[in-house]
Amino acid sequence: YEFGAGTGHLATTLLQNLSDGLNHYYIIELSAELAERQRQHILEHTSPEAAAKVIHLTTLPEHFDGIIIGNEVLDAMPVERLIYQDEGFQQIGVSLENDELIEAIRPLAQAELIQTAALYFPPLPSYTSELHPAQYAFIQTLAAKLQRGGMIFIDYGFDAAQYYHPQRKEGTFIGHYRHHTIHDPFFNIGLTDLTAHVNFTDIARAGTESGLDLIGYLPQSYFLLNLGITDLLAQIGSPDSIEYIQAAAAVQKLIHQHEMGELFKVTAFGKDIDIDWTGFSHGDICHKL
Ligand SMILES: C[S@@+](CC[C@H](N)C(=O)[O-])C[C@H]1O[C@@H](n2cnc3c(N)ncnc32)[C@H](O)[C@@H]1O
Known part of the structure; x- marks a missing residue:
């Protein structure tokens, strides 16, 4: 179950790599326009068998088993x-x-x-x-509906002590419009993307108070390194090939601490499952929450 699949890039990658092990890939999308874009992107970039596993939903079933994933969705919720x-x-x-x-x-x-x-x-x-009461309620709702499975959220944000640091006295609420940072929330209403960082302490609280097991919380760099991103890079080919150089630049962006490696965090919850969460094997900072 992917929440807010944006352009459908993450869905496509997951379908390409996991499709044999998936029964269904549900996308919960509020925007009809984005849902259509996702369908197109998935059709163009995955096999017909993989694309046939995708089902768009506008609401979650009352009860379900499965894995929930949300990449850059929490930050889009109203604050x-x-x-x-x-x-x-x-x-x-x-x-x-x-x-x-x-x-x-x-x-x-x-x-x-x-x-x-x-x-x-x-x-x-x-x-x-x-x-972030909307995020809190969102996690509570998911926790109530999930019978057995896991949840993974990837987003930019911090633990509460860092979020509400005395020096961060203007908060994190900001707009983005065509790669420009917008400080006026009334600029181009409906087109400017309004966002705020995620308070992962509050997310962890919402999950554990709703009966979920907190699996881990760490910077994206550790998550990807634990999952073997550098081994995947080495398989791309010769280090002086164009493909390798492009992939190395992309990996650098994802894991470097001044790019997405440190500000982006990954957190996961489990319910009634006992699996080895490789992504959280090193570098967990749950104690900061
Ligand atoms: C930046 S995109 C996510 C990128 C995408 N997950 C990926 O990895 O390619 C933000 C998504 O959040 C969805 N969204 C925005 N506000 C939401 C809300 N209040 N509840 C659920 N989804 C929301 C948007 O429709 C959009 O699909």
Whole structure:
């Protein structure tokens, strides 16, 4: 079960490599346009047998067994923006003024959010950051529906201590539009990709409080190295071939600490399964959560 398959690249790669061992590859996609793009991409890049295993769903079944994967999906979920002011939390929301959308602030009323904010935010004047109740609820829902299996999430983010570091006083909420960073959330509404980093401490809490086993949490570099990415690279061919050089550059991007290797994290949960999770064999930093 892949959540938010984007352009369908990850689905294609998994289908190409795992298709013999898969019964079905379900994609849960909110965007009809993306679902169509995924179908096309998968049809063009996998065998007809593999493509036939793909089933698009708009909701999850009530109960299921399987493996859930979400790559860069958690960061796309809506967040609550809060600011600490006058020894209390204010919620940063949206209001209408002269037919224009503007940012508006009101006292935070939801008790549960106040409690979570007090747990994570440093009590510094004007400290602004996010909470992720939608992600929390998402993990809880998955945990309730999954009977037996695992969940793997890959995304950019940190543990709570790093996320709510006193120096990160503006939070992580940001927009992206055509490779530009956008600070105005009202710029090109509907086209700008709004995102926030993931608080993996909260994700782990959501999972374990819902009865899941936390399997591991580590930087993407360790996950890929544990799974043998360098052996795969060595199989590409001669180190002076174009194919090797291109693949080496791609591997570098995925594992280098100044690229995606450190900021991107991988976390996994299990339910009623006992398997060897090779990806988490070295470099686990669950103790930081
Ligand atoms: C950046 S793409 C993911 C890339 C893709 N997983 C891959 O590896 O190629 C983000 C995906 O998240 C989905 N998405 C956005 N908001 C969501 C939400 N609130 N709940 C579930 N999926 C969401 C989008 O429709 C899109 O498919």
